[in-house]
Amino acid sequence: xxxxxxxxxxxxxxxxxxxxxxxxxxxxxxxxxxxxxxxxxxxxxxxxxxxxxxxxxxxxxxxxxxxxxxxxxxxxxxxxxxxxxxxxxxxxxxxxxxxxxxxxxxxxxxxxxxxxxxxxxxxxxxxxxxxxxxxxxxxxxxxxxxxxxxxxxxxxxxxxxxxxxxxxxxxxxxxxxxxxxxxxxxxxxxxxxxxxxxxxxxxxxxxxxxxxxxxxxxxxxxxxxxxxxxxxxxxxxxxxxxxxxxxxxxxxxxxxxxxxxxxxxxxxxxxxxxxxxxxxxxxxxxxxxxxxxxxxxxxxxxxxxxxxxxxxxxxxxxxxxxxxxxxxxxxxxxxxxx
Amino acid sequence: xxxxxxxxxxxxxxxxxxxxxxxxxxxxxxxxxxxxxxxxxxxxxxxxxxxxxxxxxxxxxxxxxxxxxxxxxxxxxxxxxxxxxxxxxxxxxxxxxxxxxxxxxxxxxxxxxxxxxxxxxxxxxxxxxxxxxxxxxxxxxxxxxxxxxxxxxxxxxxxxxxxxxxxxxxxxxxxxxxxxxxxxxxxxxxxxxxxxxxxxxxxxxxxxxxxxxxxxxxxxxxxxxxxxxxxxxxxxxxxxxxxxxxxxxxxxxxxxxxxxxxxxxxxxxxxxxxxxxxxxxxxxxxxxxxxxxxxxxxxxxxxxxxxxxxxxxx
Numbered sequence: 001x002x003x004x005x006x007x008x009x010x011x012x013x014x015x016x017x018x019x020x021x022x023x024x025x026x027x028x029x030x031x032x033x034x035x036x037x038x039x040x041x042x043x044x045x046x047x048x049x050x051x052x053x054x055x056x057x058x059x060x061x062x063x064x065x066x067x068x069x070x071x072x073x074x075x076x077x078x079x080x081x082x083x084x085x086x087x088x089x090x091x092x093x094x095x096x097x098x099x100x101x102x103x104x105x106x107x108x109x110x111x112x113x114x115x116x117x118x119x120x121x122x123x124x125x126x127x128x129x130x131x132x133x134x135x136x137x138x139x140x141x142x143x144x145x146x147x148x149x150x151x152x153x154x155x156x157x158x159x160x161x162x163x164x165x166x167x168x169x170x171x172x173x174x175x176x177x178x179x180x181x182x183x184x185x186x187x188x189x190x191x192x193x194x195x196x197x198x199x200x201x202x203x204x205x206x207x208x209x210x211x212x213x214x215x216x217x218x219x220x221x222x223x224x225x226x227x228x229x230x231x232x233x234x235x236x237x238x239x240x241x242x243x244x245x246x247x248x249x250x251x252x253x254x255x256x257x258x259x260x261x262x263x264x265x266x267x268x269x270x271x272x273x274x275x276x277x278x279x280x281x282x283x284x285x286x287x288x289x290x291x292x293x294x295x296x297x298x299x300x301x302x303x304x305x306x307x308x309x310x311x312x313x314x315x316x317x318x319x320x321x322x323x324x325x326x327x328x329x330x331x332x333x334x335x336x337x338x
Numbered sequence: 339x340x341x342x343x344x345x346x347x348x349x350x351x352x353x354x355x356x357x358x359x360x361x362x363x364x365x366x367x368x369x370x371x372x373x374x375x376x377x378x379x380x381x382x383x384x385x386x387x388x389x390x391x392x393x394x395x396x397x398x399x400x401x402x403x404x405x406x407x408x409x410x411x412x413x414x415x416x417x418x419x420x421x422x423x424x425x426x427x428x429x430x431x432x433x434x435x436x437x438x439x440x441x442x443x444x445x446x447x448x449x450x451x452x453x454x455x456x457x458x459x460x461x462x463x464x465x466x467x468x469x470x471x472x473x474x475x476x477x478x479x480x481x482x483x484x485x486x487x488x489x490x491x492x493x494x495x496x497x498x499x500x501x502x503x504x505x506x507x508x509x510x511x512x513x514x515x516x517x518x519x520x521x522x523x524x525x526x527x528x529x530x531x532x533x534x535x536x537x538x539x540x541x542x543x544x545x546x547x548x549x550x551x552x553x554x555x556x557x558x559x560x561x562x563x564x565x566x567x568x569x570x571x572x573x574x575x576x577x578x579x580x581x582x583x584x585x586x587x588x589x590x591x592x593x594x595x596x597x598x599x600x601x602x603x604x605x606x607x608x609x610x611x612x613x614x615x616x617x618x619x620x621x622x623x624x625x626x627x628x629x630x631x632x633x634x635x636x637x638x639x640x641x642x643x644x645x646x647x648x649x650x651x652x
Contacts (some may be wrong), residue, residue, distance in 0.1 A: 006441025017429030106425035110486070113391040113419040115411050115498075225415035315524065337353070337394035 003116050004124050009025035011098075011128025012135075021132060024087055028140050038073065040066045052316040053077040067152040072285050074144055074159060075268050083088060083137055083166050085265035091136075091170055092177060092198070095129040096191040099181035108338045118334045122189045126326065132335050133170040137163045161270040165263050168315070172258035173198045175322045178330040198260065208247075208254045212308060215243045258318040259309075266314050268306065342366045343494050343525035344373075344390065346401035346408070351385055351394070351549075359385040360396070361549040367494075367542070372516060372526045374540030376533055376633060382549040383529040384422055387496050391419055395581050404493055415443060418492035420483045422499045422529070428472040432463055432482045435471060439486035443579075450489065457485040460518075462511065474502035484515060495519060498529045513539050518615050537561075537629040545636050548644075553636045561626040567605045569595045572618040583608070596625075 015021045026255035037049045045066070047089045059069045102108060102125060111121055141160050177194030181187065218224055284302065308314075344367040346641045351360040356421045359382045367373040374385050389396040392409055399408050426435045433454060440450035443482050458464045461481040471479065480500060487495055497516070516539050519526050530536050536543060537557060544554035553560065570593055575583075583590055588597040588608070602624070612619055627635070 002444050002446065004439050006438060009441070010430075010438055013434065014427065101427075104425055106421055106423040107427070109388070109391075109393050109419070110424065110426070110439065111442055112393045113414060113417065113421075114439075115414040115444060116442055117411060194369040237423055335395075337386070 002172060002256070003114075003120070005072075007121070007124035008131070011058070011125070011131050014098070014128075015094075015132055019095050020090050021136075023089040025136060025139075028082070028087065028136050029143075031078060031163070032147070034139050035073065035078060035144060036151075038070070039151055045069075049158050067154060069147055069285070070152050071156070071159070071271060074148070074162075075271060076285060078140075078144075079162055079166065079267055080264055083162065083171060087136060088133065088166075088170050088173070088193075088260075092194050093191060095132050096177040096181060096194055098125065098186040099178050100128050100185050100187045100190060103182065103185050103333075103338070105338070112338060119330055122330045122333050128290045129174055129178070130167050130171055134163060134167045136158055137166045153226055156271065158271045163176070164252075165270070166317075168318070169260040169263040172201075172260050172263070172318055172322055173210035175325045179325050179332075182288055182329045182333050187223060201257045201260060203258050204250075204254045205259060208250050209249045209261075211243065211250055212305065215247045216296050216308075217301050217305050220304070221295070255313065255317055256321065258321045259314050262309060262314045263318065266309075266311075340402060340405060341368055342402075343369045343371075344403050344527065345403070345503070346390075346399075348398060348400050349386065349389055349396055350398040351382070351389055352397045359549050360389065362398075363546070363551050365544050365551055365554055367525060367527060369493075369525055370520065370523055371541045372528065372538070372539050374534075374536035374543040375527065375529045375546055376531065376536055376543055376629070377546035378637065379531060380402050381546045383531075383546055385549075386497055386546065387419075387498055387527065387529055391417065391496065392566075397437045415490060416493045418487035418490060418495040420480075420487040420495075420497045420500055422502065424483045426471050426479065426482065428470070430471055432471055432474065432478070433458065433467040433555050435482050436486045436489050440489040443490035443491050453489055453491065454485075457488055460488075461485045461515065469641075477505055477508040480504050480508070480512070488519075492524065494525045494527065496527045496529070497532070500528065501530070501532060501535060509535065533629040533633055543629065545633055547637050547640055550640070551634070557629070560628065560632055563601060565627070566596055566598045566625045567602075567621045568621075569597075569605070569608060569612070569619060570621040570623075571595065571612060572620050573616075575617060576615045579611055579617070582611065588643065593620075 011251035034047075037047060037051075039046045039050065040059065040061040040063075041050075041053055042061050044054045045059050046053045059066045074104035102111070112118065138160075143157055143160050145155070145157070148159065173194050176197045177190045184190065344365070346363060346365050346649070349360050349363045350358075351357045363382075363386060376388065377383050385394065388394045389399060390403060390408055391414065392411060396409075401408050403410075403566065404416055427438070430438060436454050436457065440454070445453070455464070458467045461476065461484050463481050463485065466474070466478060476481070480503070484497070484500065487497070501512050501515070504512060513535060516526055516528065520541075528536060528540065540557055542554070543555050544551050544561065572593065575590070582588065583595060583597075586597065586608075588595050590596075594616055595608065597605060597608065600641050605622070609619065609622070
């Protein structure tokens with residue numbers, strides 16, 4: 001217990017000494033303040049703590065849509081783009097040096113000469129790296145939780161699901177950085193490798209997403225893409241089996257890859273409206289602005305699209321990938337002579 | 339229980355590239371002694387220590403440390419270690435480095451607090467303890483390194499080139515600190531290529547070269563084995579006395595007579611003859627071989643033997 005506490009405390013001290021951690025933290029705080037500054041008036045919404053007012057009849061003080069809008073702002077904009085994207089890049093840059101530095105001659109010997117197994121040392125050090133994201137996301141969620149509570153009078157604790165989900169999404173890239181860092185003891189290789197891998201997985205997820213929409217969502221709402229012009233056209237027919245087959249092939253490839261983007265997006269499945277006991281999945285900002293006029297067919301298709309992957313496909317397969325990569329990295333670290 | 343803190347029956351390490359770093363080393367370190375492992379760079383000194391501390395995996399190892407099989411992680415709770423070129427996280431202060439080492443060694447927070455202050459004072463770092471380690475000189479880092487090696491109140495302390503990069507004043511402090519560890523009842527294992535320093539503090543030494551121990555024993559015994567006396571005189575030496583000295587295999591250079599002798603009794607005839615010839619004796623000094631001479635002699639002998647063995651094989 002003392003050993004685990006020591007390694008985690010050391011990780012926190014290392015983060016505190018990192019300039020990027022503070023840069024990321026300050027930007028997070030700024031984003032959180034901007035988020036908290038969004039409020040509702042009897043005629044619409046305001047930004048900057050009432051500095052700018054906008055008349056939006058659907059989203060006004062006391063309306064059900066205002067709560068959905070406020071939560072969607074959190075899940076679809078802030079979590080997806082700031083916490084799930086820019087903040088993760090900063091975290092990867094900051095943490096990719098942890099293992100290469102730790103494995104340097106003169107440094108690793110100090111830890112290995114203690115009564116502590118190498119596997120435990122590896123795992124604790126790994127968990128320490130995850131603190132970078134967990135701490136930031138945790139603090140961000142706290143501010144968001146208070147902001148949501150005050151703005152829409154609902155103390156929605158389910159938004160804290162963002163902490164494990166974003167940390168998990170980060171861990172999927174970080175584990176690759178750790179593996180390369182342990183194998184090569186080079187920060188540059190670890191960083192480049194992790195970022196490159198992330199780019200590959202994102203590309204795969206975007207492709208799968210796009211092809212799914214083509215194969216299932218558009219036909220369900222009676223649309224198809226004119227392959228000559230690239231424009232949408234109304235067709236009642238179902239999608240051709242060709243595109244469905246393409247989707248199956250793409251899905252078989254993406255299945256084995258970690259799903260960082262999916263993890264971030266799946267937060268909507270976990271956020272619940274306590275009073276109405278309904279979920280956020282299938283709802284987007286566009287449908288909120290449309291209010292009660294949203295097409296139920298489109299809504300259903302979007303819900304199906306957002307729920308198309310099971311938890312096992314998103315978390316389970318990603319976790320298997322992470323465990324395998326970490327097992328390889330741990331094996332290298334455990335068996336190596338220093 | 340064994341009388342030895344470290345008792346290596348055989349230790350062999352061959353790296354994957356085929357280099358044999360340790361070719362079946364056997365050595366014993368008694369409890370409460372200061373043991374010096376000396377040898378040229380690349381002899382395998384650090385490899386030996388790292389093998390004992392499970393930092394690297396020996397190809398073959400039979401032996402015990404503190405009564406337990408070498409490789410047993412639990413014994414490391416009673417072991418302290420200062421690695422060669424120790425590198426501490428530069429975001430920590432001196433005190434935090436010691437606390438970090440204490441935590442990894444499973445030392446309770448209360449014990450750590452009380453020992454930390456005591457050790458900082460002992461290594462002369464109390465005032466600078468709150469400063470960031472990146473502001474420290476090499477000598478200061480080594481002092482903190484020594485303190486972290488002692489935070490778990492170890493029975494055995496391994497110091498790998500502890501005075502590397504330390505200024506002369508610091509070296510004297512280190513020597514005194516190492517000696518005081520023996521006073522505290524600890525066993526100290528010092529790896530060094532600075533022979534004069536080892537000679538000043540160690541009770542026992544082993545000379546390691548090319549992965550083999552070529553000599554080991556008490557420093558006194560090793561240096562006495564080829565002891566000699568030096569007599570300085572003033573005035574003219576009578577020819578008869580000169581001839582007698584030559585007959586006795588004594589060497590005369592200027593005002594100095596050097597003779598091999600295992601003890602003071604053996605040089606009494608020379609003193610008697612000098613006094614009888616009214617030659618003024620200015621100084622009589624028992625000269626032992628220094629560790630450096632012993633080391634060079636042993637290394638040269640080893641080289642010659644291996645060259646001869648190679649020649650014989652051809």
